[in-house]
């Protein structure tokens with residue numbers, strides 16, 4: 302009862318601190334439906350700006366109020382802990398959907414951070430433009446693809462980036478950053494400081510529309526065969542160690558089908574953990590611990606997480 306009252310007081314305090322913003326804010330919103338794992342507790346405040354003006358106003362208010370801010374895209378590479386995320390979670394999926402060729406340049410595509418990655422891949426392929434097909438079959442948003450430098454083992458989104466628009470979490474407006482000011486690494490992109498990407502310009506190459514279509518079809522079939530399909534998950538959980546495949550190490554360690562609560566090591570691809578129904582973040586985290594310990598024992602290797610983990614455990 303007491304903790305319920307404390308939570309209500311905190312929530313109403315936060316409502317006051319974020320009152321009058323143009324941007325939609327949902328207080329105490331469960332984040333599980335905002336992630337592909339379908340797991341996770343509430344955000345104190347889930348902020349859903351529709352455009353850059355709303356975003357800039359939101360960041361300025363959170364900064365002035367000393368509220369912690371974090372960013373969520375399509376939640377396809379994120380596990381939110383069961384206690385949820387404190388402060389404001391900024392999510393661009395309610396807007397930032399512009400997708401088109403930059404006027405006067407037939408090879409430059411601009412995509413808002415809230416655009417779904419498959420929509421970008423389709424847009425480019427339909428026009429016979431190459432450069433983002435490494436994102437085929439990758440769920441999530443363009444903002445998340447940039448932040449994660451998503452792609453295959455060999456090709457990354459960052460290779461095609463010309464520039465990025467972003468807003469610093471430390472306040473200020475939205476600026477354009479040339480790709481040369483971003484350091485792209487394996488499954489990550491370092492911006493000059495923490496910020497929110499609002500759109501990305503991709504410099505593509507003229508290719509063959511027919512060949513691209515065939516590649517995407519083949520790739521989709523390959524994914525359906527080799528990865529869990531249609532079940533809640535968050536893609537690869539661990540990074541591939543140099544010269545190795547995390548999935549192979551886990552499979553050889555005999556972990557396919559290993560379960561903790563509602564979380565299971567996929568029987569199709571061992572580097573995927575799936576939510577078989579009712580999994581909690583605590584289940585997933587415990588299973589991650591089991592996999593790491595067993596792989597260390599079997600192969601003498603420490604697996605590093607590719608998955609982003611956000612928020613707090615339940616008290």
Ligand SMILES: Cc1cc2nc3c(=O)[nH]c(=O)nc-3n(C[C@H](O)[C@H](O)[C@H](O)COP(=O)(O)OP(=O)(O)OC[C@H]3O[C@@H](n4cnc5c(N)ncnc54)[C@H](O)[C@@H]3O)c2cc1C
Nearest residue numbers: 374375376377378379441442444445446448451452498536
């Ligand atoms: C079935 C499945 C298959 C997958 N296959 C692949 C694959 O082949 N290759 C691959 O690379 N990934 C793969 N993934 C992982 C995931 O799809 C990618 O990492 C994707 O880029 C995540 O995008 P998102 O918008 O969902 O990011 P989120 O999970 O929401 O966020 C990921 C990180 O990006 C940050 N972020 C998100 N949006 C922004 C923004 N606008 N500004 C600043 N930071 C931001 C977040 O803070 C977080 O740190 C797969 C996932 C699934 C579920």
